[in-house]
Amino acid sequence: MQWIFTREELARTPSIAVDGWSVTQEQRMRLRGSAMIQSSGSRLALSQVTVATAAVYFHRFYTRRSFQDYDFEYVAAACIYLAGKVEDSRAKLHDIIQVCAHHNYGRENHVAEKIKISQQWREAIIYYEQFLIETLCFDLTVNHPHQLVLEFGEEIQASERVVAAAWAFANDSMRVPVCLMYHPQMVAAACMLLGFRVMREDFPLDPDTIWGQTLDKEPKLLQEITNVYTLSPRSES
CATH class of the missing domain: 1.10.472.10 (Cyclin-like)
Incomplete structure (x- = not known):
């Protein structure tokens, strides 16, 4: 890519x-x-x-x-x-x-x-x-993690507050070049994990769901993405 x-x-x-x-x-x-x-x-x-x-x-x-x-x-x-x-x-x-x-x-x-x-x-x-x-070489189509956050939330029946928090993290990911380093599906999964974390709710581990397969596929990568939120410099604007 x-x-x-x-x-x-x-x-x-x-x-x-x-x-x-x-x-x-x-x-x-x-x-x-x-x-x-x-x-x-x-x-x-x-x-x-x-x-x-x-x-x-x-x-x-x-x-x-x-x-x-x-x-x-x-x-x-x-x-x-x-x-x-x-x-x-x-x-x-x-x-x-x-x-x-x-x-x-x-x-x-x-x-x-x-x-x-x-x-x-x-x-x-x-x-x-x-x-x-x-x-941009006329390559103007962009896939975002936002819709995937909603799909993950529906698939695992996450609470509204977890999904809302994950959506906010997806918005926040636009501040830093996360979109230049990771596939939207992995960003969406990381946002969901952060949503569960800040809302102090346990996340499901169902291997039969796309959510479960995503968690199992790249656990280190997901941890790396979540670290970006805590390591990136804050805006001075």
């Missing part, structure tokens, strides 16, 4: 290998970008799938391009715009500009300055959208 990488490969992205950033510096920029996408998506009332797709596009883009060369805020806005089209949950370009520009500059700008800023954002989003598509 072209979008699954090892930790070693992710430690050699252009921002790190070419521009000399540390892994921590790059991760913090990913956090800022994904936080902007989540916040803007919420204000635009976009579906969580659309927001998640935008976040995946953002993480994938910076495996091939450097943060030093491409403004992360413009890229994040273009990811939102493109994801809305792909997931059929689009927001108007004008609305995306208003929300993203507010995220960057706030509301206290003179009218003339607002017009200038809006025009800059419009041109940037249109440019970056096309460049984003080309960088």
